[in-house]
């Protein structure tokens with residue numbers, strides 16, 4: 001009999017431009033810890049000022065922080081749906097919080113928001129070598145739909161997508 005994973009105290013908080021300093025802290029930690037995972041780089045963002053962070057948080061409509069207990073441990077964003085598809089970006093859980101369902105919770109938050117936006121699917125690009133992220137997405141119902149459409153630089157990327165259904 002396989003053991004049921006423990007339920008951790010994970011909650012999501014939606015951030016707006018006024019929360020730019022908290023977003024900056026987590027996003028710089030993500031770019032520093034997992035440079036292999038993102039199109040953006042730490043060099044592009046570490047000198048960014050308040051205005052640029054605020055613009056990032058207003059240009060992208062959904063910005064979620066995951067808390068484990070009282071501690072912010074992860075983030076994810078989603079873009080305005082285009083032709084029915086929203087884009088999941090900026091997914092990260094800090095190493096100390098991994099293996100507890102933080103990514104699952106962030107994806108659930110994005111899918112619920114996408115439903116409210118009337119999106120029919122959520123898509124994402126992921127580096128082909130990022131097996132842990134691909135496993136997270138597959139576990140959450142995303143399927144590989146081919147090579148990424150955006151030019152991802154020197155690293156091959158895959159496109160994954162999942163239909164949006166009414167939240168349970």
Ligand SMILES: CC(C)(COP(=O)(O)OP(=O)(O)OC[C@H]1O[C@@H](n2cnc3c(N)ncnc32)[C@H](O)[C@@H]1OP(=O)(O)O)[C@@H](O)C(=O)NCCC(=O)NCCS
Pocket residue numbers: 005006007008034037038090091092093094097098099100101102103104125126127130132133135136
């Ligand atoms: C991708 C990433 C967000 C996944 O982190 P995560 O949410 O902790 O998910 P993980 O896959 O590491 O952990 C899930 C594992 O914990 C297990 N687990 C234990 N308790 C759990 C619980 N209560 N709920 C859910 N899963 C639980 C799951 O069963 C799973 O185990 P498995 O891998 O053996 O199937 C994280 O690795 C990360 O931030 N990586 C760097 C950035 C990155 O790659 N971002 C993606 C860009 S496209």
